[in-house]
Amino acid sequence: MSCILITGGFGYIGSHTATILSENNKKFVIVDNFSNCKREIVDRLKMCTNDNVAHYECDIRDTKSLVKIIKENKVTSVIHFAALKSVADSIINPLEYYEVNVNGTISLLKAMKTTGVKKFLFSSTAAVYGEPDFCPIDENHKLKPLNPYAQTKIIIENILKDIVKSEINWSIVCLRYFNPIGSHKSGLIGDDPLMAKNSNLMPEIIKVVRGYKNHLDVFGDDYGTPDGTGIRDYIHIMDLSEAHVKALDFIDKNNGINFFNIGTGKGVSVLQLKTAFEKVSGFNLPIKISKRREGDCAICYANPKKANEILKWNSKYDLSQMCQSAWIFVEKNSK
Numbered sequence: 001m002s003c004i005l006i007t008g009g010f011g012y013i014g015s016h017t018a019t020i021l022s023e024n025n026k027k028f029v030i031v032d033n034f035s036n037c038k039r040e041i042v043d044r045l046k047m048c049t050n051d052n053v054a055h056y057e058c059d060i061r062d063t064k065s066l067v068k069i070i071k072e073n074k075v076t077s078v079i080h081f082a083a084l085k086s087v088a089d090s091i092i093n094p095l096e097y098y099e100v101n102v103n104g105t106i107s108l109l110k111a112m113k114t115t116g117v118k119k120f121l122f123s124s125t126a127a128v129y130g131e132p133d134f135c136p137i138d139e140n141h142k143l144k145p146l147n148p149y150a151q152t153k154i155i156i157e158n159i160l161k162d163i164v165k166s167e168i169n170w171s172i173v174c175l176r177y178f179n180p181i182g183s184h185k186s187g188l189i190g191d192d193p194l195m196a197k198n199s200n201l202m203p204e205i206i207k208v209v210r211g212y213k214n215h216l217d218v219f220g221d222d223y224g225t226p227d228g229t230g231i232r233d234y235i236h237i238m239d240l241s242e243a244h245v246k247a248l249d250f251i252d253k254n255n256g257i258n259f260f261n262i263g264t265g266k267g268v269s270v271l272q273l274k275t276a277f278e279k280v281s282g283f284n285l286p287i288k289i290s291k292r293r294e295g296d297c298a299i300c301y302a303n304p305k306k307a308n309e310i311l312k313w314n315s316k317y318d319l320s321q322m323c324q325s326a327w328i329f330v331e332k333n334s335k
């Protein structure tokens, strides 16, 4: 039986993807260094999956341990989530981002090379497109990183392109994620990072709901958008997770390297998301308009046609369902 190594499997996207892999009867083993997740995620994921959740506490920069884990578990493919992901933090601490994201991936790829594993699914990001020249963005859009975080993802994509050229039989897919929000239907797992410096919009909304902040800062209302606030392509975390199962099927059947946008294709502004969340939660979210955030673009939404057609993947959930599921996580975890 094949076995999937999931790096960063206890993080937001990793843990939700694990639940879908489990539903699809896929065997997996998780490697995570617990740098940005709570320990209780292990038991919660066990509950979500009715599975033992094989896992190792290990840093991806530890190549020797990775080789051992790959051999012990007869790993046949890898989904690589483990990375630092705060744009703002990457601007302040670029070296840390290059060290963990780039060197960490090189270490993992070395372990794969040593063990002959050549199937690789990589978590990339829409941030690689920077301030887009056009929307919806397709995969051929120029890559114009606005910050070190996006830069690390492009460097890794380039390394992967070179690997495919250097050796036969590699099968690699890079999924460029847009903006995942929401949670698993159980409300047991959600976007629950340890690091306060992660400041994506939905986690910030949740901080206000929980009383950790008394208002939501809206970063700029003077963009060239209908309501002046930034537009993004929010996608339900379960839709995004589902794309990994489809991508793994594709990897099993195709060699080479392929890039796919994973978004809904719909642009939603900060104020539209706020209103949608208020509607499902009944919670009134006070806001303060503040200045634009460094490294932010005005509008960014996907053309997901390539993933729709080639991976046979489509997003299913609408904005209200995304907010509903984010709200379930808050309600079930309000300590």
Ligand code: UDP
Pocket: 087, 179, 199, 200, 201, 202, 204, 216, 217, 218, 219, 220, 229, 230, 231, 232, 270, 293, 296
């Ligand atoms: N944003 C905001 N307040 C916050 C966090 C985010 O107004 O506290 C805005 C941000 O400027 C952007 C959108 O929400 O227009 C999405 O930001 P996020 O950090 O979630 O995603 P990214 O910018 O990386 O796509």
